[in-house]
Amino acid sequence: MRVRRERAARLTMTVALGLVLSACGGAERAPAATLAIGAPAPAYAAQRMDGTPVALADHKGEAVMLNVWATWCKPCREEIPALDSLHREFGPRGFRVVGVSIDVAGDTAEIAGFARQLGASYDLWLDPDDKVSTTFRAIGVPSTALIDRDGVLRWRHMGPVRANDPALRALLDSVLN
Template identity: 30%
Template structure:
C-alpha cells in the first residue's frame, strides 16, 4: 500500500497533493500542445488557470461561511481547514461564473473555453487515477483511468471545440460513474477476519500496537479494551497550534457520534508538555473524550511520532486503516470512519 506522506526534511508532504500537482502539470502541458496553433491560446490558458485558482480559493475560504463561530474563535483554522465537499461545489460555481464573465469581457468563444476546460480535466483525471492505480492496484481506479484516457483521446482528436461532443462526453462520464459506484468495483474491501495473522506495526493494514496510559482523571485505559470500536489515536500537545485548531472539530464530532461505537483517545505527549496545562486545556476546550497522559513518551515512541498532531484510525478489529498527519476536520473524521467500517 502506498504511504500517505513523504518527508522533505522534517516537513511531511501528502502524496496525494504531489499526485494532484503532477497530474495538473501534465494536463496543462498536453492542453498547451493542443492549443499551440490557436490565435487565442494565451487567453484561453490564462482564463482556465485563473478559474482553477478561484475554485481553490473559494473552496478554502468557504470554511468561514460554513463555520463562522468556530472561525471567529479560532481564526487560524483557515490555515488548516477548508469547506469540504460543499466548498468544492461553491468553488466550481464561482469558477464557472468567472469563465462566463471572462468570455464576454475578453470576447472569447464560450464553446472554446468549455471544450478546453473539459479536455484539461479529462487528461488530469486520466493521469491522476492512473497514478493511484499504479500505487494501490484498485480495480476501480484502473477502469476510471482507462475511461478518461479514451475520453481525452476522443476529445483531443475528434471533438475539437465542438460543444455537442463535449456535452456528450460529460453525459457519458456521469453514466460511467453512476455504474461503477453501484458495483462491487466502487469500493475496496479487505479481509481482516484473521487479525492474528496481521503483523503489528504503525502502517495502514498493520495491527495497532497496544498500550495503556493514565487519563487526566487517574484511570488506566488500554487500547485493546476498545476492540469493537473505531478508534482515533490522536497524538498531540497543548503548545501545538494545529492541535488547538482541530480540538473543537473533534469535540463537535464526538458530541454527535460517541454513541456509535466510535472512540477518541487524545494521547498527550506529556513528556514534552505539562499535566497542569493539559488539564486547563481540557477545561477551556470542553473536551469530552478521554485524554491520556504519555508522561514517559511510551506511546509517542511506540507510534514513532515526529510531527503533531498525528492520528491513527483503527478499525473495530484493531487494524490501522489510516494515518493522518496534521489537523482533522469534522468532515475528515466522517470519511475516516466510513473507510474503517
C-alpha cells in the same frame, strides 16, 4: 510562555535524536508490519487523567481515533474542536476519540484546563514519556491514528484533523458500518 518554548525545544531535540538513532538502528521501534494500514495496531498503554492505567486493548469493539497532542502545540489547539465534533457525531455508533497528551509529567491540571477551555469532551490520556510517538512512529504533533473495532490500523495522519474532511468522514462511515 518560556516553559512552553522549553518544552517545544526539548521535543524538537528528542525527535531529532530519535531520527538519528533510528537511522543508525539504535532506537527501539515497532516492527514496520505493525504500522501498515490494514495490519493490527501496535499495543499501547498510558494513563487516564486520574492516573489509572488504560490501554487500546481496553477498547476492542470500538473504533478509536488516537490523537497525539500537547498544550504548547498551536495546530493541536485548532483541531481539538474538530475532534470533539467527530466524537459527538460518531460516538453513538461506537466511535471513541482519545487525546493522548505528551506534556511533561505533573501538568495534569494545566492539561485538563486547556482541554476543557477548548471543549474537549472525549477521553484524555497522559503519556509524559511520549511512548505513543515511538509506538506509532509519529514525528511531531498533532498526529492521529484510526483503529477499527477489531484493532486494525485503518488511517494515519500528521497535522490537524478536519471534521469536514470528506475522505475522513467516508472512512469513518466505512469503519463504523
